[in-house]
Amino acid sequence: MTIQRVAIIGLGLLGGSIGLAVREYAPGIVTTGYDRDEGVRKVAGERGLVGTVCDSAAEAVREADLVVLCVPVGAMEEAAAQLADHIPKTAIISDVGSSKQSVSEALSRALPGRTIIPAHPVAGTEQSGPEAGFASLFTNRWCILTPVDGTHENALAALSEFWTKLGATVEIMDAEHHDLVLAVTSHIPHLIAFTIVGTASDLEEVTRSEVIKYSAGGFRDFTRIAASDPVMWRDVFLNNKSAVLEMLGRFTEDLTALQRAIRSGDGDALHELFSRTRAIRREVIKEGQDDDRPDFGREDHG
């Protein structure tokens, strides 16, 4: 099977980018879309995020052979349940959520017996909403599929082919391992960024305007990450609780050790860690996961 009609439920950054990527890189595929927010549907229509913006989710999915749920992970089950009677029996149901075990379970509960393949394109920006999407969001990014045992090979191949057309490289992983990996590479970094930005804005000794004024020393990078969508991230932490708490425990242990090294003046321990982390940056660049323009190329733009 090859996917020919895609319904996108939720037309924010991810949903909108899928629609635009289809238009750009897979123009043969027909797209329909729905968002429960009327204002979002209006912008989606203006920007042409999908071929047809529908007035109901039921209408959007009626002829789809792939339904992609692009809603916060906490809203997944309800969104899926509302579509149960409208999705064609042969359709694949997928999503773009950042945690996969809870989504996999939620979709199975809402759509028993259907072909469900949870997915997570590891891509995004700190912006959100129907204005934020762009066609190249998935170019050279990973898309992780977490099929359950017994998923039909043809369906898996069709979804893989879809994401490949959009520019992504597909990886298959089990949902539990996905949640652990992403806790480290995405969820904990976001949690830490949210925390430090909150801490800095609550201080009495240092004013908020000073924090903002001198943010070029490193803090501004954290503000970018901490500007990500609040609802999406609330749901991620609530839905990947055990992996997040596990990894947070490791982080806290390491931070405590570093705190002790600073207190005791153990310069060698600090230098050893800082040299090691520098090497990891080189690997990130070598693997094409970031470019090596210093300071994110900010000076290119003055």
Add this chain to the structure above:
Amino acid sequence: MTIQRVAIIGLGLLGGSIGLAVREYAPGIVTTGYDRDEGVRKVAGERGLVGTVCDSAAEAVREADLVVLCVPVGAMEEAAAQLADHIPKTAIISDVGSSKQSVSEALSRALPGRTIIPAHPVAGTEQSGPEAGFASLFTNRWCILTPVDGTHENALAALSEFWTKLGATVEIMDAEHHDLVLAVTSHIPHLIAFTIVGTASDLEEVTRSEVIKYSAGGFRDFTRIAASDPVMWRDVFLNNKSAVLEMLGRFTEDLTALQRAIRSGDGDALHELFSRTRAIRREVIKEGQDDDRPDFGREDHG
């Protein structure tokens, strides 16, 4: 007085950028420079980081009316002491270190009775060494001067004028407050980034190659910060110990509260914080401390 001859000691990212900025924006000023590393001196000569690369620090400072020490803060006292007999009596001695109380004390010990004005341009990239500098590094960035009581007005005005010519906006602050502000906006963010990158690379359940592969979820931004110069940062933490430990304590308290909110499923607490931090990002952009291209404009470069 107006500064006409600047000696730059240490020709890495900061020292090299000062030299290049003088050449570009204040070409009437004569620059000399020295680095104790012969290889660095060679590159400095090839790139023309200063007008004259000298074979000794003594020679570089001999006719200077401003000496800028661009060495790690832990090396400041020794570097200054070696120059004590060679710096003209009327010269201003300054630096570019990220902590100011310890540097102020170190320079006072090494150069008693001289005109010392510690300075900190809040600018930099994750790169280091004589290849890393560029003329516009200080453009639209803050440069904080932390003069001690009794600093001669003319000297302060001259140093302010110098940094203004290089494109920076000058602020005067006392050293203690500087160290607290920068602990929040720069030192703690770096410490956290070093820690999480170290934690991620030490896990058993998630391989290092997975961490790198899926780093686009947020982790890669931390690797950039954690790629900063190890010696420089070791010295910053050892020399701004009390402010760093104080702010780290606040951060840890807030992180613990967030951990508890996740564990207990308190979505409202998470949402409230994440909404607040998003607002701070908007202020950072409004104040011109970062640009608003999503994802640092990475998609512009594919």
